Amino acid sequence: MKLVTSSVKRPVGVIMIVLAIIALGVVSLRNLNVNLMPEIDLPVAVVATSYGDAAPEEVEKLISEPIESSVSSVEGIETVQSQSQAGSSLVVLMFNSGTNLDQALLNVRESVDQVRGVLPENAGDPSILRFNPQQMPIMWVGLTGDEPAKLTQVANDEIVPYFERQSGVASVTVEGAKKREIQLILDQAKLNQYGVTSRSIIEALNNANQSASVGTIEKGNKDLQLRVTGELASVDDIKETIVQTERQATVHVSDLADVRDTYKESDSKTIVNGESAVVLSIMKKTDANTVNVANNVNASMTDMKNDLPAELQTDVIIDTSEYIKMSIQSVVQNIIIGGIISFFILLLFLKSIRATIVIGLSIPIAIISTFTLMYFTGETLNVLTLGGLALGLGMMVDSSIVILEHIYSYRQHGYAMVDAAIKGASELASAVIASTTTTLVVFLPMVFVEGIASDMFTPLALAVSFSLIASLVAAVTLVPMLSSKLLAKATGDSGRRYWFNRFLDKVNNVYRSMLRWVLGHRKTTVFGTVVIIAGSLALIPQIGTSFMPSTDQGKVQVNVQTGPGSSFAHTTDITETVSDKLDTYDAVVETNYLNAGGGGGAMGMGGSSGGSATYRIQLVPAAERDASTSAIVQDMSDDLETVPGAEISVSASNSAAGMGDPIQLSLNGPEHQVLRDLADDVVNTISRIDGVRNAESSAGTGVPQMQIEVDNGKAAQYGLTKQQIISQIRLQFTGRVASTYREDGDEMNVTLMFPKEERSTISDLEDMSIHSPSGATIPLVSLADLNEAQGPVTLQRENQEPQVNITSELAGRNLGRVSSDVEQALDDMAMPDGYTYDMGGQVEDMAESFGQLAVALVFSIFLVYAVMAVQFENALFPFVIMFSLPATVIGVLGGLYVTGLPLSIPAFIGVIMLAGIVVNNSIVLVDYINIVRRKGSDRHEAILEAGPSRLRPILMTTLTTILAMVPLGLALGQGSAMQQPLAITIIFGLSVSSIFTLLLIPVVYTLFDDLTAKFTRR
Template sequence: MNIAGLSIRRPVTTVMVVLIVLILGFVSLTRLNVDLLPSINLPVMVVSVQYSGAGPEEVESIVTRNIESVLATVSNLESMRSTSSEGSSLVILEFAQDTDMDVAALEVREKLDMIRGMLPDGVSDPIVLKLDPNMLPIMSFAVSQEGKTDEELQVWVEDVLKPRIERIEGVASVSILGAKQTEVKVIVDPEKLISYGLSMDRVVSALRAENLNMPGGVVQDGQYDLLVRVSGQFKSLDELLDVPVVSSTGTTYLLRDLARVEKGVRDDRQYSRVNQHDSLSISVYKESTANTVRVAEKVNREIESIKKSYPDISVMTIVDQSKFIKSSISAVTSNAYIGAILAIAILFIFLKNITPTMVIAVSIPFSVISTFVLLYFSGITLNIISLGGLALGVGMMVDNSIVALENIYRMREEGLSPIDAAEKGTNEISMAIVASTLTTVCVFLPIVFTRGMTAEIFRELSITVTFSLLASLVVALTLVPMLASKLVTRQGFSKKNVTVERVTEKYRRMLEWALEHRKTVVLITAVVFGMSIVLLPLVGVEYFPTVDQGQIEIEVRLPRGSSFGETLEAVQRVEKMVSEIPEVEMVWASIGGQQLNVGMGVSARDQGSITAVLKPVGQRDRTTQQVGEEIRQKVKDIAGCQIQVNTGGGFAGLGSGMMGPPISISIKGQDLDVLRKISDDIVRVVSSVPGTREVRSSFEEGRPELRIIIDRQRASQYGLNVALVSSAVQSHLQGVVATRYKEESTEIDVRVQLPDDGVFKVQDVENVMVTSPLGISVPLKSVARFEYAQGPVRIERHDQSRMVTVSGDYEGRNFGEVIEDIQERLDDYPLPEGYFIEYGGEQEQLSEAFGDLRLVLVLGVTLVYMIMASQFESLVHPFTVMFTVPLAFTGGLLGLLIAGKPLSVPAFLGFIMLVGIVVNNGIVLVDYINRLREGNADLKLAIVQAGATRLRPVLMTSLTTILGLLPLALGLGESSELQVPLAVTVMSGLTLSTFLTLVVVPVIYSLIDDFGRWFGRKLRAL
C-alpha cells in the first residue's frame, strides 16, 4: 500500500487524523495515573503464627519445621525463609515472578489446614499475608497543640482528624503512633487481698462473671413472642465497685472493700517526637489500586481545611511521597523538553531554514502525544520510567523524518514536482527507515523473558520507547511527505551550509584514504574494540544507581532487655546530634511503634527509629549519602547501642525492609554455636574491607530472662499448680485484662492490677503471694526457685536449613569492587564440614539481572541481524553493519568510566538499546550503496558517493539523538540517577560508533565484496 501517496493526495484527511490523535492524546494524558515507579508485583508471602510462652527453639521444632515441611511443596515456590523467635514463627515465601499470588495464597492456606491438627494447644491460627509496597505509608504527619494535654489531643485526633482522612477516596487506613490506650484500672490493695484470703484470679473471675449480656430464650406474652435477655453489662464505673468477690471460705466482699477503680492509660511506653517536640504521628496508607499523587493531594487539601477549622492545632508533614514523585516527574519532563529543543536546534543548524526544520520537528510532539494514547490503553502509569522512555527517545523521534525529508529534497533537485518528489522520495527510503525502526524496537522484545525487578521496572520503558518510535515512523511515512509536498520548496534546502560542505569534502577524502588503507582501518578498529576488555574491570558494577531521596532512616538498638528509659536516653541523644546538621529539615523520632522489621507489628522497647528529612536537593550542597556518612561518624562513639544509618539509596520507592541490605552473606549449618562463631569471624572480615559500613550479624545476644522453676511436689502440698503460679506472677507484674467496659461507641479494657509503685525488682517477684483454691497464701519463693538464663533471640532458616546472615552497606566504592574484595578474603576462610556460605542481597540480584540481560542482548543481536537480512535480501551485508556494535560497546564503557558510573542494570539496558540504534546509520548507508551498485556503478565510486550523500542525514540523526539524551546524562533534577547510566551509555556509544561507522562500514563492505568475488572465482575454477 502506498501510504505516502495516499497521505499526500488526501491532505485534509491526514490533518483530521492527526488532530483526532492529538485530542485523544491530551485526554489520555489527563487520565493517566501518576506514580514514582511502575506497579511492582512482589511475589512474596508471609505466614505468621503465635505460640505464647514458647522459646525460639521450641517454636522452631514444634511450629516452624511443621509449617516449612508442608509449604515446601507449594507450586512456583522459589525460596523459603523463616524466623523463630519467642512466641512467634514467621515464614517468608518467595515465588516465581509471574505467579498469581491470589491462587498461591489459596494453596498456602490449604496446605496449612493439613497440619492444623498437628500443632499443640496454644498455637494461634496462621495469618497469611501477601507482601505489597502499598504496606508502606504514603504520608506521615506530626500533630501537636500548645496548652492541651496528651489525652485531649489524642481524643481530637481520633474523633476529628482520623475520620476525616479515612473517608477520603483512595485512603485505606490511618494509624496513630504515640497514642495512649485508655483503660479502666482496678487497683487492688495487696494487704487487703491477703487478709481477706482472696487472690487476683478471684477478682478477675468475679468481674468476668458480672459483666455479661446473655440471651435467655423466648417467652410468650399474649400474641407476642418476647426475647429474654439477661442484661448485666456495666453502665458506669461505680457498678464495678459493687461487684461481689467470694473468698474460698464463702465470705463475700465488695470490690470497693479491696480495690479502687480509676480511668487511665495503658503503659505502652511509646514515644513520638518531631523536631524534639512531643507529638502524635499519623501515617496514611493508600488502597492498592489508588494513585499516590491524587490521594496525597486530597489528603493535603483536607489537612488545610482542618487547619482553618482548628487554628490552634499544629499539623506538620513528615513524609509526603507525592512531593518526591512530582519533583521527579517534573525533572524528567524538563529533561525531555530540553532534549527536544536541542534536537530541533541541531536540525536548524544543518538545514539553515525554519520551514523544513519545523516539518521534521513536528514528529516529536505528535509521537509523544500519540504515545500517551497507547500508554493509557496499555494500563501503564505516568512515572519516571515511562517518562524516561520518552525522554530517551525524544532525539530518535526525528531520525526517520530526517532521512525521509532529505531524500524528498534530493528528488526535487532531480527535477520532480513537489508531489512526485514527496511520494517517490518517501517510497524509496521507506523500507530502510522501517528496517532501522524495527532494529531499535526489536531489541526490547526479549525483555519479556527477564524476571524479577529488572522486568518489572524496564518493561514499561521498553513499551514507551517502542510506542514513540512506531509513532515517529508513521509520521515520517505520512505527515512529513504531505507537509513537504505543500510547504517545502526547492529553496528549503538550497541555502548553502559552508560548514557541512567542508565536512563532507573532508569526509570524502578520508573515506578514499580508508579504502586505500583497509588493513590499517581494520587494525585500528580491532584496537578500539580491544579497549573494551581493558575498560570493563575499571568501570566496576552495581545493581542500581544510588538515588538521593532526601531521607535518612536511623535505627537505634540497645542490648536485648534494655529498659524503656535507657532506650529513650539513647534515642534523644542521637536525635539531638542529627538535628544539628544544617541539611536536616525535620527529625522524627519514635520508640515502641509498630515496626514491620521487628516482627509483623510487635512493638520493641529496646530499639527506636529516627527519620531525618533533608532539605530539597537544590537547597543543599551535600547528597543524602554524604549527610548519612556524617551521621555515622557522629554516632559511632555512643557506647552501649548499635546504630544503623540507612540513606535509602537502594531503589526509590521501596523501603530497605522490602529490598534488603546490599551486602548479605548467609552461613548455613545446624549448630547455633558454630554458626555464631563463623558469623562473628565473617563480620570481622567484611568490616576490614574498605568501603563497607555497618556490618552486623543476625545472630543476636540472647535476651536475659529470669526463669521460675516450680517445685511441683511442694506446690501440690498447698494446692497449687503451674497455671495458678503463672497467673499470679502475671497479675502482679503486668496485671490481667478481666473484661471490657463499654463507653459510648467504644469498648476499653478493664485491667486488674496491683499498685504501680515503680519498676519491679527480682525481690518483688520472689515475694509474690500466691493464693491457692484452699485460701492458703504462700510466697512464690516457697514453692519455686529462680535462675538467670539466656537463649537465642531468634533462629533463622533458609530452605529448611538453619542460617545466620551477615549484612551491611557500602559507601565510597562501587559494589563490584567491594564484593570482589569480600569474596577474595572469604575464599580462604576454613569452613567446618557441613557448613557453607551463600551470597545474597545485591550480589544475588545483580547476578540474576545480568544473567537475564545477557540473554536479552544475545536475542536482540540475533533479531537485528534477521531484520537486516530481510532488508538487504542478503546473509552477508548484515555482518557489515553489525561491526558497529562492538565499537558502540567500547564507547559506552568509555563513557561510563569518564562519568564515574559503574555498570548497572540501567547501563546494561543502554548497551542493549545501542544494538538497535547504532545499526541505523549503517542500514541507511549500505542501502544506498546497494542502490547505486544496482545501476552498475563502480564499487569504490558507489561507496564514496553513498558516504558523501548520506553524511548529512547520518550526522543529523546521530546528533539529535545524542543531544536529546544530554539533559538525562547530566542528571538534572530528582531521581535522575536512574536514567544517567542509561543515557551516558547510549550517548557515548553512539558518539564513538557514528564516527567510526562512517569509515569502518564502507571498508568492511568493500572487504566482504572482494571476498565474495574471490570466493566466486574459486567456485567457478572448481
C-alpha cells in the same frame, strides 16, 4: 505506498485523525496512574502466627517447623524462610517467577489447615497474606500541640475517619497513640486480709458485666423479648462490683484495688520536630494514583484545620508524592530541553523553519500517542517510562529526517510539491520501516527476561517502542502531507546559516581524506580497531558493577540500638543525646520523626523493644542544599559514633531500597549457637573491607533473661500445675485483662495489675508467693529455680535449616567491587564442617539480572541481523553492517569510565538498545554504496561518493539522538540518576560507533567484497 498517497491527497482526514489522537492522548494522560517506579511483582506470601509469650525456641519448634514442613510441598515454591521470636512466628514463602500467586495462596491455605490440629491450643490462627512491596504508607502526618491522650482521641475520633473518606485512601494507622484502660491496682495486703484471689475478682467482674436474651413472653398480640441487662455502665460500677470472699463475706472491688481510669502503660513515644506527637500513616488503595491521593489528603488537611482545636497542629512529616512530582517534573523538563536541542539541530541542518516544523511535529504527536498506548496497556506514568520517552526523543525524528531528505531531493530535481511528497516518501517508506524495526526488535527478548529487571524495564521498553511506532506512522503519513503543503521551495544555501554549509563542506573534505587513507591502509585500520577494543576491555575492572543507581530522595533513617535488655528510660536518655547532635543539621532537615521503643516483632506481632529507636528524617530538596544525601549520611554517621551506650547506624533511602540490602550473606548450618558465633566473626571480618558500612547480624546479642524452671514434682504436692504458676507470675509482672468496659461506643480493657514498685526488681520475683487451690501460700523459690541466662532475639531458618543473615550497606565503592572483596574474605575464612554461606540481596539480583540481560542481548543481535537480512535479501551485507557493534564497546566502557559510573542494569539496557540503534547508520551507508555501484561506479569511487553524501543525514540523526539525551546524561533534576547510566551508554556508544561506522564499515565492506570475489572465481 497507498498509505503515503492517501495521506497526501486527503490532508483533512489526516488532520482530523491527528486531532483525535491528541484528544485521546490528553484524556489518557489525565487518567494514567502516577508512581515513582514501576510496580515490582514479587510472588511472595507470608504466614504469620502468634503464640502468647513463648520463647523463640518454643515458637520455632511448635509453630514454625510444622508450618514449614506443611507448605514446603506446595507447587512453585522456591524458598521457605521462617523467623521465630518471642510470641510470634513468620514464615515467608517465595515462589518462582510467573507463579499464579492466587492459586498458590489457596494451596498454602489448604496445607496450613492440615497442620492447624498439631499447633498448640493457645496459638493464634495463622494469617496467610500476600506480600506487596507497594503496600507502604505514602504519607506520614504528625499531630502535635497537646498531651498524647488528647491527641490520640482527636486522631481516632476526627482525623482518621475524615482521611479515610478521601478518594484513594485505603487505611490510616495511628502511631504513638495512647490506649485508654481501666486499671485495677491490687493491694496484696487487702487481698490477704479478706482472703480474696485475683481469680475471684475476675469472676466477679465477668459476672457483673453480662447481658443476655433469656426468652420471650406474650403481651396481648405481641411477643416481648426477655433480656437481662447488667453491663458495667461506668467506672463507679466497676468500683462497686461485689466480690465474694472465701468466708462467704462480700467486699467491693474498690476495697481490694485502686481503680484508675487512665491509659495503658507504654514503652514507646513519638516525637515530631522536637514535640510530642501522634503520627498518622496513610496507605493508598492498590489501584489509586499516589500523587492524587496525596493531593486529596493535603486538601483535606487544609479544610480540616478550621474544625480542629486551635492548639492542635497537623504537619506533613513525609510525603512520598513530593519526590514523585519533582522527579516527573525533572524528566519532563529534560524532555523539553532535549526537544529544543533537537529542534535547533534540525534547523541548523535544514536551514528552513517550515521544514523543521514538519519534522518537529512528529515529536509531540509521538509522545501523546504513547500516552494513549500506555493507558490501554495498563502501564503507569513513572520516572522510567517518562525516561524512555526522553531517551527515544532524538530517535523519534530519525524516520522523519530520512523521509524529508528524500522529498527535498525530488523538489531540487524540479518535482511539484505533491508529486515530490508522494514519490519521495513512497520510495523510502519500506527502508524507514525496516530501520525502525531493527530498533524495535531489540526489545522483543525482554519478554523472556524475568524478575526485577523485567518489572523495572519492560515499561521503559514499551514506552520507547510505542514512541518509535507512533513516530514511524507520523513519518510516512504526517510528514509527506505537511511537506506537500508547507515546503513551497527547496532549501537554499543563502542566509545567515550559510556558514554552516561551509563548515559541513570542510567536514566532508576531511572525511573524504580520512576515508581514502583507511581504504589504503585496511589492515592497519582493522588492527588498530581491535587494539582499541581490547584496551577498552581492560577498563572493566576499573569500572565495576552495580545493581541499580541510587537516587537522592533526601530520606535518612537513623537506627539506635541500646544494649540487650535496656530499659525504655535508658533508651530515652540515649535519644536525647542523639537528638542534640542531630539539631546541628537543622539547616538541611525539613522534618524529623522519632519513634522510640515499641520496636515490635515480625508483622507487628512481636513484643515491643524498649531498647530501640528510629529517626525518619526528610531533608530539604536537593536543590536547596549543598551536600548530597550520601554526604550528609556520612557526616551524621561520624558525629553519632561518639554517642556512648548504643549502636547507631545511619542510612539513606534510595530507589533500590525495596530490593534487598546491597550486601546480604546467609550463613546456614545445623546449630543456631554455632551460626551466631560464626556470624560475629563474619561481621568483624567484612567490617574491615573498604566500602562496607553498618555490617550487622540478624542474630544480634542475646537478650538477658531470668529463666524460671518449675519443679513439677513440688508443684504437684501443693495441687499446682505449671500453667497455674505461669498465670500467677504473669499477673504479678504483666497484668491480666479481667473484662472489657464500653463507654460512648469505645471498648477498653479492665486490667488487673500490681503496683509498679512490687514488680520491678529481681527481689520482687524472689519474694513472690504462689497461691494454691487449697488456699496455701508458697514462696516461688520453693517451687522453682531462678537462673540468669542469655536468650536469642530471633531464630531464622531457610528451607528447614537454621540460618543467620548478615547485611551491610555500601559507602564510597560500587557493589561489584565490594561484593568481590567480601567473597574473597569469606573464602579465606575457615568455615566449620556443615556450614556454608550464600550471597543474596542486590548481589544475587544483579547476577541474575545480568545473566538474563546477556541472553536478551544475544537474541537482540540475532533479531537485528534477521531483520537486515530480510531487508537486503542478502546474508553478507547484514554481516558487514554488524561490524559497527563491536566498536560500541569502546564508547560504552569509555563513557562509564569517564563519568565514574559502574555497569548497572540501566547501562546494560542501554547496550541492548544500542544493538538496534548503531546499525541504522551502517544500513544507510552500505545501502547507498550498493546503489552507487549499481549505477556503474567501481567500488572505490562508490565508497568515496556514498560516504560524504550520506554524512549529512547520518550526522543529523546521530546528533539529534545524542544531544536529546544530554540532559538525562547530566542527571539534571530529581530522579534523573535512574536513567543517567542508560543515557551515558547510548551517548558515548553511539558517538564512538558512528565514527567507526563512517571509517571501519567501508573497510570491512571491501574486505568481504574481496573475499566474496575470491570464492566466486574459485
